[in-house]
Amino acid sequence: MAAQAPAFMGAPEVLIERLNRGVTKRNARWTFVRDHAFGDALTLRRFRLGNGLTVLTVLDRSAPTVSYHTWFRVGSRHESPGKTGLAHLFEHLMFSETRSHAHGDFDRLMERAGAEANAATWTDWTCYYENAPRDALPLLIELEADRMANLVLRTPQVASEKEVVANERKLRVEDDVEGKALELLYDNAFRRHPYRWPTIGWMQDIRGFTVRDCQQFYRTHYAPNNATVVIAGDFNEQKALSLVQRHYGGMSAASNAEPPTPSKEPSQRAERVLQLTVPTPTEKLLIGYHAPSFSDPDTPALVIANDVLFGGHSSRLHRLFCLDEEIALSVRGSISPFIDPGLFEMWIFLREGKRKEDALALLDREVDRLAAEGPSPLELEKAINQLELSFLHSMETAGGKAEQIGFYETVANDGAAVFDRLGAYRNVTAGDVKRVVAKYLRPSRRTRVEILRNGS
Amino acid sequence: MSIFVESSDVLPLVDLEVALPVGSLQDPAGQEGLAQLTGHLMRRGPRGLSQERFEDRLASLGARLSVDVSMRSTRIRATVLRRNLEPLLALLADVVWQPALRASDFAKLKRRAQAALIARRDDDQTLGAVCFREALFGEHPYGRTLSGHTDSLARIGVQQVKDFYAKNIAKGAFVVGVAGDVAEVEMRSLISSHFPRSRRARKKGSDVPATRVRRGRHVVIVDKPERTQTQLFIGTLGARTRDRNLFPLIVSNTAFGGTFSGPLMQQVRGVRGWSYGAYSRLLHSTQRDAWYMSTAPAAEYSADCAALQLDLLERWVDGGTKKADLSFAQRYLINSHCFDRDTPSKRLETRLDVELLDIPRSYVDKYDQLVARVTRQEANDATRARISPRDLIIVVVATASEVASSFEQLPGVRSLEIVPFDRT
Numbered sequence: 001m002a003a004q005a006p007a008f009m010g011a012p013e014v015l016i017e018r019l020n021r022g023v024t025k026r027n028a029r030w031t032f033v034r035d036h037a038f039g040d041a042l043t044l045r046r047f048r049l050g051n052g053l054t055v056l057t058v059l060d061r062s063a064p065t066v067s068y069h070t071w072f073r074v075g076s077r078h079e080s081p082g083k084t085g086l087a088h089l090f091e092h093l094m095f096s097e098t099r100s101h102a103h104g105d106f107d108r109l110m111e112r113a114g115a116e117a118n119a120a121t122w123t124d125w126t127c128y129y130e131n132a133p134r135d136a137l138p139l140l141i142e143l144e145a146d147r148m149a150n151l152v153l154r155t156p157q158v159a160s161e162k163e164v165v166a167n168e169r170k171l172r173v174e175d176d177v178e179g180k181a182l183e184l185l186y187d188n189a190f191r192r193h194p195y196r197w198p199t200i201g202w203m204q205d206i207r208g209f210t211v212r213d214c215q216q217f218y219r220t221h222y223a224p225n226n227a228t229v230v231i232a233g234d235f236n237e238q239k240a241l242s243l244v245q246r247h248y249g250g251m252s253a254a255s256n257a258e259p260p261t262p263s264k265e266p267s268q269r270a271e272r273v274l275q276l277t278v279p280t281p282t283e284k285l286l287i288g289y290h291a292p293s294f295s296d297p298d299t300p301a302l303v304i305a306n307d308v309l310f311g312g313h314s315s316r317l318h319r320l321f322c323l324d325e326e327i328a329l330s331v332r333g334s335i336s337p338f339i340d341p342g343l344f345e346m347w348i349f350l351r352e353g354k355r356k357e358d359a360l361a362l363l364d365r366e367v368d369r370l371a372a373e374g375p376s377p378l379e380l381e382k383a384i385n386q387l388e389l390s391f392l393h394s395m396e397t398a399g400g401k402a403e404q405i406g407f408y409e410t411v412a413n414d415g416a417a418v419f420d421r422l423g424a425y426r427n428v429t430a431g432d433v434k435r436v437v438a439k440y441l442r443p444s445r446r447t448r449v450e451i452l453r454n455g456s
Numbered sequence: 457m458s459i460f461v462e463s464s465d466v467l468p469l470v471d472l473e474v475a476l477p478v479g480s481l482q483d484p485a486g487q488e489g490l491a492q493l494t495g496h497l498m499r500r501g502p503r504g505l506s507q508e509r510f511e512d513r514l515a516s517l518g519a520r521l522s523v524d525v526s527m528r529s530t531r532i533r534a535t536v537l538r539r540n541l542e543p544l545l546a547l548l549a550d551v552v553w554q555p556a557l558r559a560s561d562f563a564k565l566k567r568r569a570q571a572a573l574i575a576r577r578d579d580d581q582t583l584g585a586v587c588f589r590e591a592l593f594g595e596h597p598y599g600r601t602l603s604g605h606t607d608s609l610a611r612i613g614v615q616q617v618k619d620f621y622a623k624n625i626a627k628g629a630f631v632v633g634v635a636g637d638v639a640e641v642e643m644r645s646l647i648s649s650h651f652p653r654s655r656r657a658r659k660k661g662s663d664v665p666a667t668r669v670r671r672g673r674h675v676v677i678v679d680k681p682e683r684t685q686t687q688l689f690i691g692t693l694g695a696r697t698r699d700r701n702l703f704p705l706i707v708s709n710t711a712f713g714g715t716f717s718g719p720l721m722q723q724v725r726g727v728r729g730w731s732y733g734a735y736s737r738l739l740h741s742t743q744r745d746a747w748y749m750s751t752a753p754a755a756e757y758s759a760d761c762a763a764l765q766l767d768l769l770e771r772w773v774d775g776g777t778k779k780a781d782l783s784f785a786q787r788y789l790i791n792s793h794c795f796d797r798d799t800p801s802k803r804l805e806t807r808l809d810v811e812l813l814d815i816p817r818s819y820v821d822k823y824d825q826l827v828a829r830v831t832r833q834e835a836n837d838a839t840r841a842r843i844s845p846r847d848l849i850i851v852v853v854a855t856a857s858e859v860a861s862s863f864e865q866l867p868g869v870r871s872l873e874i875v876p877f878d879r880t
Contacts, residue, residue, distance in 0.1 A: 063799070108717040164732060314512050
């Protein structure tokens with residue numbers, strides 16, 4: 001039986017020295033940046049190619065699978081009015097032909113290998129990912145590198161994908177009560193910042209894109225120095241880095257990949273109220289308070305506040321709205337995980353015949369109470385344990401690990417920060433929660449969408 | 457009692473599951489929704505703890521608990537931080553052996569279930585899926601909805617729930633599974649101490665009558681106002697779990713509509729851009745369950761999309777699948793099979809399915825061989841034997857006035873029915 005190659009070469013300096021041996025092109029030379037341990041089992045290692053491509057690796061041999069994520073620092077915030085939705089449309093086009101592969105090859109090769117390949121776009125990023133059997137890693141590296149540099153954009157594919165995206169918009173927004181309300185919320189909560197337009201884009205913008213728009217977008221944003229690759233799972237690190245070097249090392253950094261800083265959103269000084277009338281059986285309330293950015297030091301305390309208010313069956317608002325008063329079928333809260341300040345979104349799904357005014361009064365009362373009294377020690381304990389449980393669940397699979405690390409790398413500028421987040425939650429005190437609730441959850445900072453039934 | 461343990465020390469996390477072979481098929485006629493109400497009332501906690509204290513206890517342990525009821529099983533699932541496993545296990549045992557089943561909780565739960573039926577009208581995909589099963593199976597128990605309907609819920613009282621619990625759950629005919637950061641020997645002993653009365657689960661469902669194909673093509677429009685986009689379900693009966701055609705049909709269906717590269721997705725989305733998704737699914741159960749295609753085309757070309765799908769379906773069934781496409785599907789199924797078992801909880805779930813749902817163990821142990829040995833002849837014969845393009849249920853959630861005439865003109869349509877979206 002042949003000896004198995006070691007997973008990685010121990011000291012990263014030795015690994016880098018081997019990989020760079022005989023490599024003269026600056027773009028293809030590796031640098032080891034640092035590593036970060038999480039418990040005994042996991043270590044995140046950070047490497048950089050000469051052309052600026054960042055590669056993060058996490059070995060986990062608990063299953064014979066590997067996950068390969070490519071995170072580009074481009075999302076809907078990098079678009080301009082009249083061209084909204086381009087980042088998302090482009091995500092679709094990335095599954096098209098390249099100079100080396102015909103249209104359809106990408107999906108066919110991936111599926112034949114047993115890989116799940118998909119992508120997602122949001123305000124700050126676009127992520128392409130594959131979850132695959134471990135033996136498929138060379139194919140993933142080859143195909144991802146290929147489409148980063150060699151995509152071919154032609155009229156038939158652009159026309160067809162525009163139609164698909166138009167249908168996706170109908171599915172997720174136009175005929176979807178929640179999608180439509182969210183679009184209205186962000187369009188009104190933000191006046192200047194690009195977070196005001198939807199990631200999927202306005203329909204007239206989707207219809208209007210040209211091949212030239214797409215080519216320009218590709219040249220600007222799709223470059224190794226605007227991307228992070230995360231490899232997680234059961235793989236040989238040296239072989240993987242060697243393949244990355246071979247397939248990406250010939251690319252050059254883009255000079256204009258750094259986007260302009262978006263306009264700062266002016267402070268909101270008065271509540272904004274909108275009404276949306278749709279064919280729905282029950283009324284709903286969607287409220288968005290201006291909230292801090294994902295990396296802001298106040299965010300962990302606000303996340304705890306969200307859990308106290310909305311986190312599961314024992315939360316204050318679930319009990320009040322769904323069990324005691326029976327005014328709502330469900331309630332939900334979340335804080336948008338954006339690079340710039342976003343919104344603390346709150347949903348109240350009213351029961352038939354219940355009044356939105358009553359729901360709003362109850363919500364305001366509970367928010368005021370939390371600002372005045374803070375959470376109890378039991379509520380803090382529950383919130384922190386629930387967040388720990390969620391975190392561990394998110395790390396169960398190779399794909400989960402890659403997703404978390406890639407997200408933190410792109411939004412918080414440090415993939416290893418994912419492992420420190422729990423510590424930040426544990427350091428939150430009742431006083432912190434009181435302070436951030438009082439600071440952020442003021443009616444003057446919110447936009448409210450009242451979703452009404454047709455005819456009501 | 458059957459205990460299944462899947463150990464993995466990668467994360468300090470444990471999943472627990474008490475699984476019973478009891479589901480909506482055990483709902484008495486006219487009391488549809490009883491199994492789900494029973495499960496959800498158990499979820500409100502054991503005797504001696506108010507619901508509020510029960511929820512506080514779960515959350516403070518870093519645990520979550522759900523009760524999921526399907527047609528043939530009830531799964532009481534908990535997940536917990538490893539350090540709190542033992543108190544959670546004790547709490548779970550109390551939920552199973554001593555559920556409070558309080559009348560006051562039941563009244564609230566029933567009102568909630570009725571409110572959920574109303575809220576469901578917002579979800580076009582669910583409206584379409586429910587209507588499709590009702591139209592396909594008619595009065596057969598497979599056509600029942602898990603959550604019942606307004607009238608059936610109204611007929612259920614707390615005593616029916618208590619009786620259902622006593623008859624189907626209290627006797628302890630269930631299996632227990634644990635996955636995650638546990639040692640098998642220790643875990644078996646711990647479970648035996650909390651579930652001493654458990655006896656082996658008896659597989660249920662074999663007494664369900666055979667499902668019958670409704671002859672001809674029948675259109676049902678779920679009429680909802682202001683739809684710019686439609687939800688389309690086209691299907692017929694598929695296969696039984698113990699059908700000799702099952703694996704040939706799994707491979708054949710995968711080649712047709714189980715992947716992004718298959719003809720269904722390529723023709724509907726790739727070439728025309730008509731729908732964001734386009735897949736076909738093959739379900740199997742004790743009796744023949746459903747096979748169906750689902751797409752979501754815009755209202756203006758919904759009928760054209762349906763016509764295209766019918767054409768693709770006929771070509772698939774009558775013309776068969778090419779050898780290369782079949783080989784592609786086989787490779788896809790075998791290579792991607794690792795994602796059915798890449799976490800301890802998925803491995804556990806598979807073992808529990810075998811135990812509860814009368815799935816032959818060989819389907820799991822020899823999955824790769826069963827897929828690999830399907831020949832083109834077998835796949836095409838199985839498709840022709842089981843999928844009838846002449847006998848189809850076509851359900852579309854749409855604004856009826858905009859689509860009815862074009863759907864009526866689809867080839868072979870024998871009947872068209874329009875049902876309001878807000879019937880419950």
